[in-house]
Amino acid sequence: MGFISNINNELLSKVATNNGHGENSAYFDGWKAYEIDPFHPTQNPNGVIQMGLAENQLCFDLIQEWVVNNQKSSICTAGGCEEFKEIAIYQDYHGLPEFRRAVARFMSKVRGDKIKFDEERIVMSGGATGAHELLAFCLADPGEAFLVPTPYYPGFDRDLSWRTGVQLFPIICESSNNFKVTKKALEDAYNKAQESNITIKGLLLNNPSNPLGTILDMETLKDTIRFINDKNIHLVCDEIYAATVFNEPKFISISEVIISENVQCNLDLIHIVYSLSKDLGFPGFRVGIIYSYNDVVTKCARKMSSFGLVSTQTQYLISDMLLDDTFIEKFVVESRERLEKRHGVFTKGLENIGINTLESNAGLFCWMDLRSLLKENTFESEIELWRMIINDVKLNVSPGCSFHCCEPGWFRVCFANMDDDTMRIALRRIEIFVVQYKGINNIIEEGIENSLPIAPGPVSFTSISSSNNRGRSSIAESNELETQI
Structure with a gap:
């Protein structure tokens, strides 16, 4: 039968x-x-x-070398099997303490050590996809919306909207000013949403931008802070490409802006999404991070994270790698150099064919015209x-x-x-x-x-x-x- x-x-x-x-x-x-x-x-x-997949495969030789030289960091090798039982049994969904500490240190390092991140605010999730959905559940109800500058990553429609019922409302950005996010564009989108009786609960920024490969400058970031404070809405900053900035101007994290002079900000409105998928090239490890300055959101997100945790085996390996300062400093520098070289050769090749690209200095892609x-x-x-x-x-x-x-x-x-x-x-x-x-x-x-x-x-x-x-x-x-x- x-x-x-x-x-x-x-x-x-x-x-x-x-x-x-x-x-x-x-x-x-x-x-x-x-x-x-x-x-x-x-x-x-x-x-x-x-050529439609934003993966960073340029430095796997460095990763492989580290793994060979640090076999105790993996519980699935002869050198690390003694730790198998401790890692394989149930772990608290807060995450391994050394993992949260390692991620906080790495986030600081790729932002030039200008900011110190609190490991107690590190909430893990199954990749940036899970982190975005989790934040959407925390910050908005079905039918409410986030403003998002266009063009934006197609996966955001799935990540933030599919299961949550939250909408994404476009902020129209144009090529005439290299798709810059302006105060006028922010206000126009917000007012248009109001006219359509759509409740805006937040603003989502992708910095560095996917697909543009550009970064937001300090003045633009300050304008967005003033905007979300004025409207009393959340600001979610997706910074998963932070360490892929390979040329000037340098990357500026929202965490740096909120402590700047002459910037008044309600910290309860600020949230960061991060992952190791792009900066380290580990999308298969599904390491997503939420870092919220809002205590209530942090606690709620930690409870919800039990639906998409990072395996303790992955946490164990990653924490050892990220806490190896000598390796990480070498890796970040070498990765940026290789990205800059690849970007230069590729865009020059397109230019010789007669194809222009938007001027960019970050990411794993070009915006081709x-x-x-x-x-x-x-x-x-x-x-x-x-x-x-x-x-x-x-x-x-x-x-x-x-x-x-x-x-x-x-x-x-x-x-x-x-x-x-x-x-x-x-x-x-x-x-x-x-x-x-x-x-x-x-x-x-x-x-x-x-x-x-x-x-x-x-x-x-x-x-x-x-x-x-x-x-x-x-x-x-x-x-x-x-x-x-």
């Missing part, structure tokens, strides 16, 4: 059957395209290259272009519309989740596509071959979208172009 499958959604909850996860979007569709046909340099050289390739200045045209890039160029980049960008033609492209050879192949694919798409017959003399040694490996586009006759007419040239590159 087999199981009977009942697909009647009326028997399920509204949360289970709604589209609040946001999975039906170009952002997640790109991931699916990669999973179906993943690039491999030898086994699948014509597969999709993953493809407006000149749009057939029309519409989001429909943006999606059409994105489909060509996914299906024909075989690159998973993310269209701006999935980040709620108000202007079509912008794309986020990640550069730190691959090795140098894969990056070179990706740049070559982009060049071939741009040449074909624009109907150019010859490679630009000052192309990427003059600035970057190209790794071996075939590139083959089976078609360019049928809606683009110029691209289709140049398909036959692709093999010749590959040879030239």
Whole structure:
């Protein structure tokens, strides 16, 4: 006797059957395209290259070296098995004391030791995803909303809204001022929400920004403090990319701003979300952190954290690593240097192809300007272009519309989740596509071959979208172009 499958959604909850996860979007569709046909340099050289995932894989050699030299820090090695029982048994959901102390010290270090964080305020969660949802549960009721500057990370719709019923209300930022968050934009969004009878409970800032790769300056941060104090709403600062700032201007944490002179702030309104997913490159460890200056929120969040704790095995390993000052100082410096180098090589490669990016100095991605390739200045045209890039160029980049960008033609492209050879192949694919798409017959003399040694490996586009006759007419040239590159 087999199981009977009942697909009647009326028997399920509204949360289970709604589209609040946001999975039906170009952002997640790109991931699916990669999973179906993943690039491999030898086994699948014509597969999709993953450039839609903000992972920091540039310093794993340093991590591996530390793990080999510190086997006692893992309970699953001969050197650390004596601690297995103590770590495997039940632990308080406050977290291991040494783990909270290590995280507090690391947060201070990546912020230039300008701020001392209290380990008693460290609340752990299953990644930044769990931390955001947990804060949303603490700060707002279903139907209430957070203001969020656009463009913003697509996962925020899932993290803060899907199961909580909290809304995200956009603050419209534009390319004319490099998507800067202005006082006028803040006020306009708040007033528009009021007109729609939406209760605003907080402001969510992502600093450094995903997808822009930019940081908020001191004056902008002070303006946001004045704004949330005036409106008596919360400020949630997502600072998960704090240690990825690789060039001037330096990162300024909200924790630094609230102790500045001439800044009056109700500390009960300030909350920070952090994780080790981006700064250390440990997304699989699911280490998310809430740091709230509000005692009630800290206590409530700690109770709620029992639904998404970090394993004690992970806490044990991480605490030893973060408390190794010599290693951490070396790692942070080296990571920033490698990110700066990769960012420079990648953006220069795009520039030589004729593609501009928003000027940035942080993060694991670039905000790429493809407006000149749009057939029309519409989001429909943006999606059409994105489909060509996914299906024909075989690159998973993310269209701006999935980040709620108000202007079509912008794309986020990640550069730190691959090795140098894969990056070179990706740049070559982009060049071939741009040449074909624009109907150019010859490679630009000052192309990427003059600035970057190209790794071996075939590139083959089976078609360019049928809606683009110029691209289709140049398909036959692709093999010749590959040879030239």
